[in-house]
Amino acid sequence: MPSAPSLPLRAECLGDASAYREAAALYARVFGYADPDFSLNPNLLSALARNGGSAVGVFTPDDELVGFAYGFAGRDADGCEFHYSQAAVVDPHHQGRGVGRLLKECQRRVALEWGHETMRWTFDALLSRNAHFNFSVLGAEGVAYVPDYYDRPGTDRIVVDWPLRRTTDPYAALRDAEPPALGRADWGRVVPGTLAAADGGTHAAAWLAVPADIAGVAGRQDEADAAADVLRGRVRTAMTALIEGGRVLVACRRIDAGTAAYLAVPRRATMPPREGVKAS
Template sequence: MTSAEAAAAREAAEKTGVTIRELRDIHEFQDVYRLYDDIWHPDPRNAPVPVELMIGFAHTGGYVAGAYEGDRLVGASVGFLAADRTLHSHVTGAAIGRGIGYALKLHQRAWCVARGLVRITWTFDPLVRRNARFNLTKLGARPERYLEDFYGVMADAINEGDASDRLLAVWRLTEPPPEPSAGPFTRGVEVSGARPVIGRVDGPVVLVGTPYDIETLRREDPGAAQAWRLAVREVLGGLMGSGARVTGFTEEGEYVLEKR
């Protein structure tokens, strides 16, 4: 790892009280499997990543790392090498609200820079506001593709009952992210109670809102959750498909899209 990247990763880990290291032993991979099971509660046929794949990724130069609080695993990230000097970060999971996920991503970044990689990619649900804010605002990644129903049916406690639309986040390690426009804006999707309202998309900069808590909404009002999926797919997916780029995420939970 380069000194600056490694120092930032160590500082983030120390701040949250964990130690992060690469994993090599089958028992460590089994611990990751159990951690992911506790986070997502998947159907056994729908595990986020099987132990066998973790072994394969680690053996062939991929990234498998864990965050430890003493002897207890509290976060982990699994990624594989992809084309164009890229690491695809397939699954990252950690205790929420403690900064462990951020420390893992900085460790991952330092690992990539030390190996001459220039991008990290991953997918995330565009409706999960906290993840969008973390990815765009905290890390500086930018969504570059809208992927409709990317994983098909996902049988787990978080995603079940909803289409698996995803954004492909790209974290460019050698260049700063674009700065979002200061406006003027039109609002392509607004919040009205628990439901979305599709608005105007004719301006040069369009804001696309997100629900406050889509995971709770899926349990308590599936119809509203479905309405959000379709509205964001139509507006965010449609704009990105026609060449607009996401340049930021507002404090109010809106994607900022600028037309080319």
Template sequence: MNAIRELHGIAEFEQVMALFEDIWHFEPAGRPITAELMLAMAHAGNYVAGAFDGERLVGASVAFFGADATLHSHITGVLGSPGTGFALKLHQRQWALERGVRRITWTFDPLVRRNAHFNLAKLGARPEEYLPAFYGVMDDAINQGDEADRVLAVWPISDRRVEALVSGARSPVPVPPDAVVALAGDGGRPVPGRADAATVLVAVPEDVERLRRTDPGTAKAWRHAVRETLGDMLAEGRRITGFHDKSYYVVERA
């Protein structure tokens, strides 16, 4: 089990920056945070924590307070340490609960399957808003010049369903037999379908990060298809209630 603790000194924040650079390979002008900003945030009482395998930093997370008793998780990165991401979220949750925080929010790329499954199925967060090109075009090694659409995830950390999930319970979202597929994959490309049922499924590509490297045209087609399908449904007031079969968002009428 990795040790997770809050960070305080500039040398520790420089370690965090080195870890983040190893993960994303940011362009100098594209760094989402700096060691100096982490120092200021931690000193002001915000959340900056690291996960250690012995003396080696293997994960880190930075979050700041928002309005209405919310903690916004700005960036979390883990390198080569299975289970550390989940452990960091549990640490962040406990830290927030001890300070009277009712919910944690963060943004994630809706095209990345493993993140959608982790956020929705393992943590119990729920996407509430689709944010087209939220960070503009990102040129780091992972995003490869893609338009940075994001979904705002809201994690009600004291909710009974969340408590059960983080304790190890698993409760897949049921998909009724009359559900329809609004976006599917055919030969690796997005194919629009129907969206006229109470429950709708929206697919995402198997590995969008690989697509960005090997077939950027198809990656862009998925970006626009998910934006037009999932984004439009959220704008209409529908709710994402789960992630089915590690492949599809489950969207229901409110």
């Protein structure tokens, strides 16, 4: 006898104290936070949702919360206003099922209701899977690189902007470009190149190789930590040079099981520079 089809997941705004507590627990569990300094206050989520922010979740048909995201209204030093997405988490047992996409689309609807035209967030440059989702799935751009974003070592972050009303993606033709044959020896190195344009010309491009999975920095724990620190330093230097050179990040493609590569291209005229993104 064939099994019954699975019911779809649903995304919606969180709206009561129980849901906020459940979201805070999911957040701590997914990130492995035991230190109360990194806990999330349910009262804060309620206040954000009432005052220009977002607190959204993805639920199973049995009302189990398996994904959660929250954000708030932001404004940078240049006066650019946006909806800032602080965090999005997905239960490990439900990853790869489109939960992240549902969260971001729900958060997008909330941001638009508050009058925001752009969503902004950050992520670790060594998390290439996150990069692929941000750029190639959502169609966002990496517009800045901020060392020690959370004012402690090891927290360098790429800053992402996602235009919420854009109907034409100026980088659409570039997001599926195939990276060159790069490997472990190339991690943290920028490789210049060109991409074919629809009009027969070429686009200037630069590829930056990183591990396809940070767990690929193998060895004893102390050796792995030291290797990761060296790699982060190389990526910081490379990313900073790319962004300060007028480029944006538009894709991150896996080359093989060990290596992925970011694609950086010159900023289009439709994308103003983000000098207002503040470094620590």
